Amino acid sequence: MxxxxxxxxxxxxxxxxxxxxxxxxxxxxxxxxxxxxxxxxxxxxxxxxxxxxxxxxxxxxxxxDKVTANLPSQNISTTGWKISSELFLADPSFNESQHFHTFFPNATRVQLGGQLPMLIDSVFGWIVAGSANSTMCTDSTPHSYRVVAVSMLSLEESLERFWKTEELAVRDKYSVQERQCESFYKLTTTGNNEGRYIVRLPRVPDFEVMLGESKSSALRRFEQLERKLEREPKLKEGYHEFMREYIDLGHMRQIENSKNDDFPVYYLPHHPVIKDSSSTTKLRVVFDASAKTSTGFSLNDALRVGPVVQDELLTLILRFRTYQVALVSDIAKMYRQILVHRDDISLQRILWRFSPHSPIQIFELLTVTYGLAPSSFLATRTLQQLALDGVNNFPIAVTAWQNNFYMDDFIGGTQSIEDAIHLRKQLTKLLAKGGIELRKWTSNKLAVLSGLRGDQIGTQSVLTFSPNETIKTLGICWEPEPDSLRFDSEIISNDEQATKRTIL
Known part of the structure; x- marks a missing residue:
């Protein structure tokens, strides 16, 4: 058909x-x-x-199970159609009730005349399509109907469909590939002496065949970036500050140019993303793992994405409204608190130098990195693993941890100030076990924040929920004092008349 x-x-x-x-x-x-x-x-x-x-x-x-009902819905008499025997029909039984464009190289059509169907030439033979006059078995009046008609289900078929709809079935929320990614995480994730988690990058089966040479492309992109930074001194200052912090925190290390490249390597181009709404990091360097290699495939093409392991944002916000005492926080540099296994860091190389007059250096990123396909899964799944590992010592924090996190944002609460303080302290201790720090604590009850340093307290008037760079359009804001949610918009300025055109 x-x-x-x-x-x-x-x-x-x-x-x-x-x-x-x-x-x-x-x-x-x-x-x-x-x-x-x-x-x-x-x-x-x-x-x-x-x-x-x-x-x-x-x-x-x-x-x-079934593609369609019988087409046509009943047998059609072709008496008087006069289809030439020289035409090779794609379906010789087209008129019996039974169960693109590349197929029409010539698009030759033959009209049978009147209200009869037309014949269309295809690579499979001549196809019969269109309207046909026929006599319905329940009525002597001629009717014109489509040959490719949708038939009504019989009572038996309708009843069978009803019972199938009512059947109970176990549905796995993960696809086979996502399930394999989850199994790979459990099998390969380890920890170091500091309690930090070490993860592997999940690869597709043809990984080594797909990944080609990437250094020359990354070099061209870096030279373009360097010229841009020279033209914009303020951007250059912020970019250099970000990269120095990366080195000072031990999140990337320099390697010798002569290091063996025979094993799989990938050079990540990088560029700045500026987020004015952020109260901490205005400029962030994002690494482009979607850049194609010499084979036409990128690193992201050769890595598995992994499943979503957290609740949707809307679910968290609705749950957030059920608490009398709200408690909000986020994780400091969440991705960079999780280490990447030594066998995979060669896939996270970058080119960098602080001066155009210095030789270009090669660095390897040692932590989970922005821009890689599985990074979101690796980070959020590690948060879940941290909760599983601490369930015996921090039961209250673990429950909140599993139900109230969206990416690196904690959006939760309790029914009393005392419980909120207890929850905040347990969450802090639980994350510290994995080398992770919670910051920007905010609540609708200021007493919950007692005992915190000034640099640990977030904005106390308005907090914008910003899950990550890819979901910037949510624009959901929370005002702690009245404990209300709102949408902020900068579409219309004070001196501009609101019209349909400006809003669109």
């Missing part, structure tokens, strides 16, 4: 079984007429060949 409105290719379970095709696990939702959805768990790959021409192409199919 050729369907010009269909995005995926579909095959029935029965056909895939008959052809003995190898099944692959997928997690895809198919949406059809009326926005009805169907979850598909398997796919197959096979070839389509024409019985008429020397045409062949490889196609991925999603596997479904």
């Amino acid at each position: 050729v369907d010009s409105a269909s995005q995926p290719n579909l095959i029935t379970v029965r056909m895939a079984h008959m052809l003995r095709l190898k099944r692959n696990n997928v997690n895809v939702t198919i949406q059809g007429a009326g926005q009805m959805s169907k979850l598909v768990r398997e796919s197959v790959f096979t070839q389509i060949k024409s019985r008429k021409e020397n045409f062949c192409c490889g196609v991925n199919f999603l596997v479904m």
Whole structure:
């Protein structure tokens, strides 16, 4: 069945079984007429060949129990159609009730006349499509209807669908690839003497084949960056300050240029991102692991992303409204508190120098790095692991930790000031076990913040929830004193008239 409105290719379970095709696990939702959805768990790959021409192409199919009802919905009489016997029909039984563009190289059409369907030439043979006059079995009046018509389900089929809808089934929220990523994390994650976690970068099976040469491209990007920094002294100052801090904190180290590059290496281009709303770091250096190598694949293409392990932001905010005493904080440099295994740091190399007159140096980033596909998973999953490891000593903190974190933001609370102070202290001790520091504490009750240093207390008038750079449009603000949420907008200035055009 050729369907010009269909995005995926579909095959029935029965056909895939008959052809003995190898099944692959997928997690895809198919949406059809009326926005009805169907979850598909398997796919197959096979070839389509024409019985008429020397045409062949490889196609991925999603596997479904049934693709469609019988088309046409009933047999159609073709008496008087006068289809030439010289035409090779793609489907000789097109008129019997039974179960793109690359297919039409010539697009030749033959009209049968009147209200009869047309014939369209394709690589599979001539396709019959269009309207046809026929007599419905329940009525003697002629009706014109589409050959490719949607038939109504029988009562038996409707009842069967109802029972299937009511069936209980165990659904794994992770795809096969995400489950493999989770297993890889559990198998490879370790710790050091300081309590910091050491993680591995999850790779796809063809990792070494996909990853090509990247140094020359990173060098060109660095030279462009350096010229930009020379043109903007203020930006250069902030960039240099960020990189010096990276070195001083031991988050990256210099290596010799002559170091062996025979094993997999990747050079990360980098660029600045400026966030004026941040109360701590206005300028952040972001590393581009999506830059293509000589093979056409990037590091991100060769790494697994990993599943989402935290609740959605809306869920956290709704839960946040149930607490009488609100408590908000965030983690200082969350990604950089987690170390990357020594066998993977060669994939996090950068080119850098503080002066254009000095030779370009090679550095390796030693911690989880912004811009890598699995970084978000590695960071948030490590927070969960920290909670699991501390469940016996910090039970209150662990429960809050698992339910009230979004990326590096803690958005929680309790029902009393005493419980909030106890929760704050337990959270601080729990994170300290993993070398992680909570900062910018804020509450709607100032008594909760007693005993904290000034540099540990966040803004006490307005706190903007900023999960990460990729979700900047949320714009949700919390006012601690009245304990209210609001949206701030800078679309209209005070001296500008509000019109539809300016708002859009």
